[in-house]
Amino acid sequence: MKNYELVLHRVEADLAAGRLRIGGRLPGERTLAEQLGISRPSVREAVRVLEAMGVVRTATGSGPEAGAVIVAEPVSPLTAVLRLHLATNHLPMSDVVQTRILLESWSAREAAGRAPGLDAAELKVADDLLDRMDADGLSPEEFHLLDAEFHVALSGLAGNVLIAAVMASLRSAIHGYVLAAVPNLPDWEAMAVTLRGEHRAIVAAIRAGEPESAAELVTAHIRGFYQAAQLQTP
Amino acid sequence: MKNYELVLHRVEADLAAGRLRIGGRLPGERTLAEQLGISRPSVREAVRVLEAMGVVRTATGSGPEAGAVIVAEPVSPLTAVLRLHLATNHLPMSDVVQTRILLESWSAREAAGRAPGLDAAELKVADDLLDRMDADGLSPEEFHLLDAEFHVALSGLAGNVLIAAVMASLRSAIHGYVLAAVPNLPDWEAMAVTLRGEHRAIVAAIRAGEPESAAELVTAHIRGFYQAAQLQTP
DNA sequence: GCTATGCTGTGGTCCGACCACACGATCAGG
DNA sequence: CCTGATCGTGTGGTCGGACCACAGCATAGC
Incomplete structure (x- = not known):
């Protein structure tokens, strides 16, 4: 020892x-x-x-x-592990994206299922983030940082701290990858408009307590972006 | 810096x-x-x-x-993070179990969906583990170690190395928790028989290419054990 | 040709020292 | 009495140097 x-x-x-x-x-x-x-x-x-x-x-x-x-800060170590192992090329980015879709769609379903509950304050946080994403003149960098925050907040609505922590670290590790793909988009402004609308729809589905709808919207939202950015999707 | x-x-x-x-x-x-x-x-x-x-x-x-x-050994760091944060009591075990159910049911569904494919060798590994679990006189400790190996092997069938790594670390972190709950079981031998049968059924469903059935069997399998052992289930 | 013996480079451990920092007690001035 | 600057003290951050245990390899001896 x-x-x-x-x-x-x-x-x-x-x-x-x-x-x-x-x-x-x-x-x-x-x-x-x-x-x-x-x-x-x-x-x-x-x-x-x-x-x-x-x-x-x-x-x-x-x-x-x-x-x-x-302290109890599980996100940074998870992010570090993810980053390092992505760097070794023994962890395909497509697996990370697939995991993200799984965790996020589950979180949305779960959050919608407990919609009548106590999420009011947290839903407000998500709304505020969406409002900030409506601002004009956001750079792709700023937009996607807010986007990441929004998605992490969403995953927190399900009330599972482990899944929320993993999601946060996934999103951190993915961020550079997403930004690098922005130039692939034919029209980033149009894409931003689409994403904003989908975000609102997701929150609405959760608030309305429609689990399956929320999960499908999230899945389509993520898949749509990756396909438009010509990134491999699982 | x-x-x-x-x-x-x-x-x-x-x-x-x-x-x-x-x-x-x-x-x-x-x-x-x-x-x-x-x-x-x-x-x-x-x-x-x-x-x-x-x-x-x-x-x-x-x-x-x-x-x-x-090297590229993602399981041990994930396990360490999990163990430490469980020790701080800021990570509820119920969240870990819930995550396990999510990842395992997804893995089973995914594995069954790609059943005709290349899983032959890996399915054989799972079969071998199940054969070893049929041996008489296994202690609960030995049985649940093999059980853990089987579940990790299952999650590997989906072909997502990140999810497989997370599952392996979850299972390691849970192991002590599961063993401590064995005395709660009214009849461990009977439970072992039930678990063995459910394992076989899960593998059969995957081999037959029945995603929904496989996922449901896995969920019921895990939930059933935790309820029988009087552990909190999400 | 074969064996035994050192040589060399690796991480593992320790010691002692000094620095930068931030709080809190202390002291000088009002 | 109150307020301010000052110094003491304990914290982590860093360093250089030293010695150890270990494993492989080259060499010398048989």
Whole structure:
């Protein structure tokens, strides 16, 4: 067992046992090193891994925000894993897109199924994003960033934090890919108009509590864009 | 920008540009440190992160297997992220189970849809696993390990490496949870018989090319177990 | 020709030091 | 008494250097 793994196991056990909670802080690196009988560099390697896993956030200085604070940020590690493995070319982008369609259509169906419920505030967030996307003079970059935010917000309506986190990371990883394909579109302005209309229709279907309609609209929405941009669709 | 991030960006760029390939090796830690003008501890922190992300595998000694070898192992990092975030209690197990049902039912539907195709070898793997699960005297531990392998193999039939990887990590993270619930079952032996039969039926539906049937069988199979074990089901 | 022995380069670990930073206590001035 | 600047202290960030264990390979000896 490598020394830095001692720290990882210790932290995971402390988390599971409730000795460490979100918002709490890890002991200082020097303290941790002494407690476990290892050196500070070994502790630091472990803290780096925890940071990459989205479990701690480190900052210098003093005060409540300084040190290694326990957080729960699953999106960034998932994004990093996705990006790195896409870079190795052992993870086809088409699989990522296919996964996106699956998760988003499911989320829309689920959200519509619980429509009478508590989504009012979150639906408002989605509406606001759509309003901002109506602004004139948005660059493709800005538009697609808002688009990504909208889709992530949609997936959050289903109430499954794991699926929402995976969706957010998928969308981050896809973003560059989408932007690179914009020049393939014969008429980006026209496409933007189409996308805006489809967005409104999706939200309307969810609000109306029509699961199957919402799911189909989402699927068609995503597929349509990828086909228009001449990207491979699964 | 922290120094170790220099290494991460460098490696990601090298991967994307094809300068680093699976099976290749990272430059030595000392070399990398000199090239980037940073210290070896900083390089080591980055290598640890890459290792945690499933992109490199380190080993001491010399020869082709030593050093930091580029690999593509997405399952272990996903499992680690899942385990850690489950430990923080900010990721409900019910969401994990719900995700599992979604991915597995989709995989079964997809696999059945492409049944006439090339799955022969992979279907055989699933069959072999089921044969091994028929052995007498299997402990719940052994049985559920084989069960997990079977479900992961099933999700691989759909041909989406991302979904297969996520499923494998979900199953790893769930395993302890499932085992802890076995004592809740009124009659584990009877449950094992039921599960075996359902497994066979699922494979049969896929082989017969019946997507909807396969998906429903999988959903019922998973839901049935969780309900019998008195675990919360979404 | 075969075996044993070192040599070499790899990661693994540690130590000690210094820096930048941010908070909070302390002290000087009003 | 209040307000302000100042310094102390503890945090992570970085560095250089050193030594170890390990595995393969070249070499010397048989």
